[in-house]
Amino acid sequence: MKVTITAFKAVASWKWALPENSDDTCGICRVNFEGTCAKCKYPGDDCPVVIGECTHCFHMHCISDWISSEASQGKCPMCRQPFKEKTADHIGQPQGTPAPRTPAAAAT
Secondary structure, X not given: OOOOOOOOOOOOOOOOOOOOOOOOEOOOOOOEXXXXXXXXXXXXXXXXXXXXXXXXXXXXXXXXXXXXXXXXXXXOOOOOOEOOEOOHXXXXXXXXXXXXXXXXXXXX
């Protein structure tokens, strides 16, 4: 039996790399991360996900508006700990795992 493909339609999807066991919706606007916050038209790099050291995740615009408000006192809206953004070296690693050393850091 010979099969000839006459047409091909590719379908793709993407997801943000979020910490394990994290919620898939923004803790402030409650919109799925594959969607956008109220300020954005399209998902992606213009509306990235910000992950706190407490592992709570938010759209960048949502958390920046929250942190800039006087009522927030600089705390995470979910757990009320001081909000500090995780650095890229620590995203996706289990807590307690040291960040990989860069060649420049290893030479010093």
